[in-house]
Amino acid sequence: KQEVTQIPAALSVPEGENLVLNCSFTDSAIYNLQWFRQDPGKGLTSLLLIQSSQREQTSGRLNASLDKSSGRSTLYIAASQPGDSATYLCAVPRGFQKLVFGTGTRLLVSP
Amino acid sequence: EPEVTQTPSHQVTQMGQEVILRCVPISNHLYFYWYRQILGQKVEFLVSFYNNEISEKSEIFDDQFSVERPDGSNFTLKIRSTKLEDSAMYFCASQREGVSTDTQYFGPGTRLTVL
Numbered sequence: 001k002q003e004v005t006q007i008p009a010a011l012s013v014p015e016g017e018n019l020v021l022n023c024s025f026t027d028s029a030i031y032n033l034q035w036f037r038q039d040p041g042k043g044l045t046s047l048l049l050i051q052s053s054q055r056e057q058t059s060g061r062l063n064a065s066l067d068k069s070s071g072r073s074t075l076y077i078a079a080s081q082p083g084d085s086a087t088y089l090c091a092v093p094r095g096f097q098k099l100v101f102g103t104g105t106r107l108l109v110s111p
Numbered sequence: 112e113p114e115v116t117q118t119p120s121h122q123v124t125q126m127g128q129e130v131i132l133r134c135v136p137i138s139n140h141l142y143f144y145w146y147r148q149i150l151g152q153k154v155e156f157l158v159s160f161y162n163n164e165i166s167e168k169s170e171i172f173d174d175q176f177s178v179e180r181p182d183g184s185n186f187t188l189k190i191r192s193t194k195l196e197d198s199a200m201y202f203c204a205s206q207r208e209g210v211s212t213d214t215q216y217f218g219p220g221t222r223l224t225v226l
Binding site: 032034036041042043044045046049051089091095097098099100101102103104 | 117142144146153154155156159166167169200202206212214215216217218219220222
């Protein structure tokens with residue numbers, strides 16, 4: 001059974017800091033890993049999808065890495081801004097379809 | 112940019128009542144999903160739907176739940192007799208193809224409150 005865990009559960013940083021969010025999964029036989037952003041009371045916005053054959057994927061100030069063999073992914077956010085404040089979720093598919101989500105990291109970036 | 116839409120944004124109902132949550136997936140997508148998130152908990156998979164039938168469902172998705180694609184655009188989740196524990200945020204998602212290169216796109220969610 002696939003279990004996805006994220007640490008830390010919450011993170012508070014001043015604006016401008018670079019930060020790393022961690023995601024670990026127990027079954028390394030994954031096709032991809034997806035990072036989402038969730039604003040309070042809102043839906044899920046896909047940030048990055050990294051394929052199992054890739055080691056990194058970048059979008060703007062975001063960089064996701066994937067190490068399948070160790071069951072880990074990191075989301076690096078450069079030069080954080082108050083607008084980055086949200087909950088960040090990672091998810092891996094069981095098979096091609098059903099996503100298994102992590103517990104999330106709640107990020108607060110202070111001006 | 113195309114997006115998944117859901118209605119209503121918030122639904123309040125009495126225990127035992129039937130509710131229908133509606134979703135309009137992205138138009139050229141073929142795979143559809145419902146997930147839910149109980150307050151403070153993980154997002155959980157409920158059901159996937161392809162080619163007018165359920166392709167997978169979780170143990171949460173019991174006989175009280177059903178899904179339907181009544182026309183070419185809507186995708187609905189029906190809960191026949193709501194329970195207090197059905198209170199949650201329900202997310203619809205769609206995917207162009209059920210392959211590993213494809214992102215699942217999520218709607219904004221419907222908050223269901225069962226009193």
